[in-house]
Amino acid sequence: MNDGLRPGDPVRLGGYELLGRLGEGGMGSVFLARSPQGRRVAVKVVRSELAHDDEFRGRFRSEVNRARQVPPFCTAEVLDADPDHDPPYLVVEYVEGPSLVRVIREQGPMTAAGVHGIAVGVATSLTAIHGAGVIHRDLKPANVLIAPGGIKVIDFGIARAFEATSQHTRTNQMVGTVAYMAPERFDTASGRQVGPAADIFAWGAVVAFAATGRTPFEGESATATAMRILTQPPDLAGLGGPLRDLVSRALAKEPADRPTARELLDGLLTSAAPAGSTDPAGTADPGGTADPGGTVDDGSGGGGDGHSGATSTGPAGKRRRRLIGLGAAAAVVAVLVPGVLVGQQLLHDRSDASPTGAGTTGTPTTGAAATGGPASPSAATSPSGTPGASPSTAADRTRAMLAGQRRILLHVVEIDRDLSLPFDGEVKVGDGTGKDALFVLEPVGVDYMIKSLNPEIAHRPCLGVKLDAEGYAFLVGADCQPGVATVFGISREGRDDKGRTSYSVISEKYGVVQWSPSQKKIYVEHLGDAPIATTFSLVDRGAA
Helix, strand or coil, X not given: CCCXXXXXXXXXXXXXXXXXXXXXXXXXXXXXXXXXXXXXXXXXXXXXXXXXXXXXXXXXXXXXXXXCCCCHHHECCEEEEECCCCCCEEEEECCCCCEHHHHHHHHCCCCHHHHHHHHHHHHHHHHHHHHCXXXXXXXXXXXXXXXXXXXXXXXXXXXXXXHHCHHHCCCCCCCCCHHHCCHHHHCHHHCCCCCHHHHHHHHHHHHHHHHHCCCCCCCCCHHHHHHHHHHCCCCCCCCCHHHHHHHHHHCCCCHHHCCCHHHHHHHHHHCCCCCCCCCCCCCCCCCCCCCCCCCCCCCCCCCCCCHHHCCCCCCCCCCCCCCCCHHHHHHHHHHHCCCCCCCCCCCCCCCCCCCCCCCCCCCXXXXXXXXXXXXXXXXXXXXXXXXXXXXXXXXXXXXXXXXCCEEEXXXXXXXXXXXXXXCCCECEEECCCCHHHCEEEEEECCEEEEEECCCCCCCCCEEEEEECCCCCEEEEEECCCCCCCCCEEEEEEEECCCCCEEEEEEECCCEEEEEECCCCEEEEECCCCCCCCCCEEEEEEEEC
16 A cells, blocks of 8 residues: 655655555655566665665675576565665565455455465575575565465565674564574574575564464464474464374474475475465555564564555474574573664575576475585585485585585686685695695585685685785685684575586675786675676586
8 A cells, every 4th residue: 555655755766756655664665666667666765774885885885786686586676775875765566466464354264275376476586595605584464465476575685784784773673474484594593504494494483473463482472482382393283184293393393303495395386285275365465575574573574564555453414403592592581671782693695506596406405505505514425316326417516515424626717727825824825736735515504614625624624704914804714613703604606617507605794706917816795786896717627
């Protein structure tokens, strides 16, 4: 619903004419606007107090660039953004269609066919989002739009820029909606990082809401809901059939026990869809845009969130397990009571898809390399499923390399050279023939440590970022301990001249790994909006 502009609202941002207000939330306000080409778009304007925060602007720019890599077929396409505007804003596709929360509130729980359609649509979106190296972080019914052409998941990825700037998180607030938050979102004391598995948990809660009209951990308050998420099994009464098992697995307390988005999608497509499966929306009406997001609530995602213009009324290999005890449950009470400032420092966000993208066929590697995250480093089998077998296809080799199962050369595409870590501990480039040029990727969440296999290096065998006396960042050998200086995102960029997938290597804190033609050395730098000039391909050199 277009409420018209309020006194003090801008009438124009950049080249966009603002036509009316669609909603507002913790991150800002959303407006219906007209582009210079006459297209209707949705413009999210970030809260004014963030406009002068350089850290936020940098993160906002980074997250927008990532979000642009998500295929638009099942999401609201990111069209434009200006992080340097006062205030910063983001322009996305305007989606015609109601949100899932509006449909449930107006029509009640969906039929089995409708729920299956929602489950498939959202799992497809998460497969694409994770495959582009993005984590949604605020998946909820209000961020699921039922458009005439199918399900659209909106507002993905951008929440991280807000969340990481914790000094701007207001009292009694976190980024997201409590009822759809995974247990690890509350367990801040352990330092456990939030990855794609948190979105899978939210998928389970969203599907349960579509089937039952309530959230699976519904409590009388945000604190009570959070406590149930941490300590109680989900209430899935009213949800049956094969879908119930998938939802139950998605709502596992331990992230490693949840399926990946690709595994969800495979399970949904191989199980029998309910008879008469049609458009889960029933009917579609005008509206729909990105939720400004950001505030905590304990309900099902309604209440002034700006979605669809609605005015809401009311696996193989061992995995390490860690029980979430009462300490974590007690901590969440402190997080959610008034007077406590909250905010999580998230280490990483990047991941990589297989060379053929999110829709790669074949058996997924344990840990979801096919959906944007690394496979479990403890997986003992090759992608083909045979212990010790060589990968049989390019996609298999890529998954095995990303899973840390293969020795690799890090080939610098633009100069046709390979990284090396000699005994002196300073990263160089060479012809790739020496023992100092062999590396292996060690997955850390959705990111990686890069470990040298040079037998002459007993200490500091992992690549890390070091600042020199003048503050410039470059790569050196470092201890293999996960941290901001040793964990890197690996993001697909294209192909090299031999047809191999090429990647950018990025430190979340220090920037992109680059080659300096003038200084003849590898360095690390934040590029802003400048294009990435140095990419790497992974050259298989046998089993690790």
